[in-house]
Amino acid sequence: MKALQHLKTINHHKKLVMEHCFKVGLYKQGLFHDLSKYSPAEFFVGCRYYQGTRSPNNAEREATGYSTAWLHHKGRNKHHYEYWIDYSESCERGIVGQKMPVKYVVEMFMDRVAASKTYEGESYTDKYPLEYYEKGAAQLGDMIHPETAALLYKLLKMLAEYGEERTFVYIRKTVLRKKSSFFVKFFKSFKNYC
Numbered sequence: 001m002k003a004l005q006h007l008k009t010i011n012h013h014k015k016l017v018m019e020h021c022f023k024v025g026l027y028k029q030g031l032f033h034d035l036s037k038y039s040p041a042e043f044f045v046g047c048r049y050y051q052g053t054r055s056p057n058n059a060e061r062e063a064t065g066y067s068t069a070w071l072h073h074k075g076r077n078k079h080h081y082e083y084w085i086d087y088s089e090s091c092e093r094g095i096v097g098q099k100m101p102v103k104y105v106v107e108m109f110m111d112r113v114a115a116s117k118t119y120e121g122e123s124y125t126d127k128y129p130l131e132y133y134e135k136g137a138a139q140l141g142d143m144i145h146p147e148t149a150a151l152l153y154k155l156l157k158m159l160a161e162y163g164e165e166r167t168f169v170y171i172r173k174t175v176l177r178k179k180s181s182f183f184v185k186f187f188k189s190f191k192n193y194c
Contacts (some may be wrong), residue, residue: 002047002050002052003047005042005050005052006043006046006047006050006056009050009052009118010034010037010038010043010046012118013034013114013115013118014033014034014037015116016035016113016114016118016151017030017034017107017110017111017114018030018031018033020114020168021033021107021110021112021115022039023168023172024106024110024168024171024172025172025174025176026103026106026107026110026176029079029103029104029107029123032110033077033079033107033110033112034073034077036072036073036077037073038070041068041069041072042069042072042073043181045057045060045067045068045069046069048060049063053119054119055115055119056069057069057070057073078100078101078104078107079104079107079108079111080108080111080146081097081100081108081140081143081145082143083143084097084098084099084100084145084148085097085098085143086098093142094142095142096142096143096145097142097143097144097145097148098145099145099146099147099148100145102151102175102176103176105148105151105152105155106155106171106175106176108152109152109155109156109171110157112129112132112156113129113164114132115160116128116129116132126159126160126163126164127160129156129159129160130156130157130159130160133152133153133156133162137149137153151175152153154173155171
């Protein structure tokens with residue numbers, strides 16, 4: 001088992017996601033991202049199938065036909081579109097992807113960027129996350145909600161074309177822009193009154 005190497009890999013990935021999330025204002029998600037990877041159900045499988053160049057979940061899937069670690073992980077982490085798969089309102093459509101809240105789509109984007117950086121290392125470019133997504137996107141079908149897929153694709157394309165800094169600014173100022181809450185508006189008007 002390669003426990004130390006696996007721990008270093010997940011720590012590196014988690015650190016990158018945290019840094020990226022902090023840059024766009026998702027502090028809580030940055031801190032709590034992928035904590036289930038440290039649980040025995042995921043960590044020990046990761047150690048057993050560790051390779052360093054790709055997710056150990058893929059190696060477990062090849063060896064056994066499915067990944068127990070992935071099944072555990074996707075059921076506990078809202079930044080994976082698989083978490084949001086449920087029955088549709090119409091019986092004809094069956095099981096489909098539900099629309100993800102925007103903050104989780106952004107975290108999913110950050111997760112993909114960080115995973116690409118982690119596994120590609122020195123050869124990483126801002127185009128890689130988009131290329132990786134496009135290889136598998138055709139197979140997603142109804143498993144990812146169209147609006148979720150559109151936002152994720154838009155962010156990946158923007159990253160590939162304009163780079164990380166500009167994409168993160170766009171996410172912070174446009175995608176995650178929140179309307180002021182009642183209390184913020186109240187205190188601003190109170191401050192102006194005094």
